[in-house]
Amino acid sequence: MSDKAAAKQRFINVFDGLVEELKEILISYKMPQEAIDWFVRNLDYNTPGGKLNRGLSVVDTYAILNNTTADKLSDEEYKKVAILGWAIELLQAYFLVADDMMDQSKTRRGQPCWYLVEGVNNIAINDSFMLEGAIYVLLKKHFRQDSYYVDLLDLFHEVTFQTELGQLLDLVTADEEVVDLDKFSLAKHSFIVIFKTAYYSFYLPVALSMYMSGISSEEDLKQVRGILIPLGEYFQIQDDYLDCFGTPEQIGKIGTDIKDNKCSWVVNQALLHASPEQRKLLDENYGKKDDVSEQKCKDLFNEMGISKIYHEYEESIVAKLKEQIEQIDESRGLKKEVLYAFLAKVYKRSK
Template identity: 45%
Template sequence: MESSRNLKMKFDDLFDVLVKDLTENQPADTSPALKWFQQVLLYNVPHGKKNRGLTVVQSYEFLIGEKKEMSDEDFKITAVVGWCIELLQAFFLVSDDVMDHSITRRGRPCWYTVPGVGLIAMNDALYIESSVYKLLKKYIRNKPYYIDIVDLFHETIHQTIVGQCLDLLTSKEVNLDGFTLDRYNAIVKYKTAYYSFHLPVACAIYMVGINDERSHQLAKDILLKMGEYFQVQDDYLDCFGDPELTGKLGTDIEDNKCSWLIVQAWSKADNRQKEILKVNYGKPEECNLKMVKMVYEELNLRTVYEDYEAKSFQEISKLIEGIDSCLPKTMFNEFAKKIYKRNK
């Protein structure tokens, strides 16, 4: 299997080709829009860790096994699908940042805050989404799995939008009693787990010709659990992570987000601590932030998180060990190791 560094370099090299596909040889009277969209793509798409996109390529390698070497054509097609997921990620992030009034993303100002952009960013987000289907049509239209992949993207977008709606509605809650573990798990599953974990691997599974329902369901069960674990990590890092490593300033407390930390805190707090949380959670001032974090420290949520992390990893490992289909256990184990105890 190719080294991660070489794989990432080859993956990155394809991006400029795809930008040209999307912005060149188009109707002349759309020229101003195309110049703008080129900026949109270059600013918003290629600067993340690219884990989702690379996962398509890596999954494909695992699935074809050692008996067959990935051809240049195999790489290109899987990388294109991977970049489509990176585009999808950018679509979600650009619109999400507007809705959440976020300030930074991947260590840079959010796109909508860039001078001259503003709410044009919402149209830019829609443009990025539509680009996914332009590329899928260009590169895999004649493949037997085309319909399955397109359908998977449509379904995943719908799931993620449902999750975002749950997240936004919950963040409007005045009463923290609505911040339950059930609500949190629903937000995580739909907003994050489907597109971040299930989509990349499911694409690769279809691309190698595995279509049986059982294999896809086994993969989904494991990947959604990984997605839950990943989001809990994200929530923890939003509060306790180093912005130099994460690339963003956490705003879950100020934004009244139904994060894993507030769900845990509310379920464990005594009356005094609940009163502090009621008064300060969802407020923008530094003093409010400090009071919430004080309660988090009193409740020893760092240790609660460490216990969750260990238990969750064990549950994921058990699910992987129970695989009884053609899916390779090594693939899931490698992906689980990558996210275990991450700090960014």
């Protein structure tokens, strides 16, 4: 087993233990067996799939901040930091179960969306709440005695609300029934991706590992936010770009942003540079569910040189982020290496 696979397996083993802990709590409430089985199935179906990047990065960041590597952490210390990683994965699962219903998506991580599993339907709404509730049950059980317990709660509540604000703007801007490109703008796109993705995917993992490492000054959290939020925005812009220009083999799915009328970075760049004729073509074809309209949009994006604009953006944002990382004050225990590790995961990725 490769080091990467072994690290992932160790992380997943912690999850199996947490499912048992949650099950015990339901048993202590004298919950009927059928409901316990349902909750366990919900946890297993929705939480451990995917790449687990967010959860694993809590462990990796904690190790860097404590001058060690994840495999050198004692089982007790590893379990504690891994629980914070799984708390983010539960938050992600909560968002995705709900998001798939709002978007009427069909598949997620190569399997049917939870609400489409036989017998689930609208029960998935309550199931999403239970995934969120599990976060706080686990935090209370394992961190109640720690001085930073309230900081963890505050952080999860704040980031959850920020993500929901991003989702709200995304939903009201990109209505699949009524296509209105006048609603789009790069400023809106920026708000959506920062609030919907950057806070919980980039800032949250690092802030959690900082709290557990005793690095909790507002100055340090601010330094980290100042880099990870633009990095998260860059990650999502890259995602938008790959959705349109990447191949399905490359990104592991068929891009649907054009057909779904998404307020993506690509269409916003096109709107910014479009001639009246090009704008008319976009108005007539963007957000339509057919392949011909989608291809017309893609051809237009190619003709407009969106690819070149993207690559110029990528180089300039990466240069700027490196410059910012170099200016980090490490005097209170924060390490530049944490931020370079995140940048390395994003720069020029192809999936």
